[in-house]
Each structure stands twice: as C-alpha cells, then as structure tokens.
C-alpha cells in the first residue's frame with residue numbers, strides 16, 4: 001500500500017523513496033505573506049502547486065533525496081509605471097536536493113548548483129511553496145505594456161534621478177583629507 005503524505009508535515013525521505021506526487025489547489029488568501037504582497041486584493045485567486053519526490057541513485061549508500069516543485073499564481077499588484085492594477089504572474093519550477101542538516105546545506109551551498117535544504121520528517125511543504133512564490137514577486141511590479149499613456153518624464157531615458165550624496169566623500173571633507 002502506498003504511503004500517504006501530509007504536505008504540512010512531509011516525511012521528505014519517504015516521499016522521495018516512493019516517488020510520490022502531491023499537489024494542491026489553494027487560494028492566494030491561504031498564504032498570508034503572499035496575500036500581504038497583494039495588499040489584500042485577489043484573495044480568492046487560485047494558487048496551484050505540485051511536488052514530485054525522487055530518490056536518485058537509490059542503490060547508493062548516499063542516495064540523493066530530491067523534490068521537484070512547481071507552483072503558480074497571479075497576484076494583483078499596482079504597476080509602478082502607470083499606477084494602475086496589474087496582474088503579475090508568478091511561476092515556480094525548481095528542484096531541491098535535501099541533505100542531512102542545515103550545516104551540510106550551508107557547507108555545500110557554494111559548490112552545488114542546485115538548491116539545498118535540510119531534510120526533515122515533518123517538512124513544511126506549503127511554506128516552501130510560499131517562500132518560492134514570494135521570491136518571484138518583482139521588487140518593482142510593472143505591466144509588460146501599460147494600458148494607459150504614461151507621463152513622459154518617467155519614460156524619458158534622459159530623465160535622471162537626483163543622485164544621493166556620497167556619505168564617504170563628505171566624511172573625507174570633514175576629516176580634512178583630500
């Protein structure tokens with residue numbers, strides 16, 4: 001009989017050993033931090049995710065535990081160019097390798113190309129879904145093409161932001177150096 005897995009308390013190794021698949025149909029409002037990015041708008045928007053477990057090299061003493069994660073949602077935000085509402089699509093498609101603990105993950109992080117996480121028998125999968133979607137939220141949300149005419153001053157490539165004074169230059173002056 002196949003083992004049953006609980007997304008919020010996932011036994012990651014068993015999930016990978018079984019090559020199991022979990023998926024969820026949620027709402028943006030179910031994820032508080034994500035919903036906050038949308039300033040409370042679009043709470044009922046669908047958020048779908050799926051996770052596929054994989055045990056690589058299963059005969060090996062150090063078989064690798066992998067989880068392949070996909071998630072998507074469309075977040076209503078405010079376009080910072082035209083200040084009108086903009087639907088910002090968030091798409092996650094990423095694979096994670098689970099290692100013994102946080103220390104191992106940190107130690108291997110530089111050399112490994114994949115994302116590393118500490119293995120757990122009660123891993124918070126929805127938390128990872130939310131973390132990954134949050135990382136896709138643009139710092140400056142914008143329409144690809146704004147629906148309304150945008151003021152020229154912002155679009156003009158010659159328009160320069162006033163540059164903040166370099167505090168170190170000022171320090172040198174104060175010190176009397178040159």
Ligand SMILES: [Zn+2]
Nearest residue numbers: 079082143146
């Ligand atoms: Zn816009």
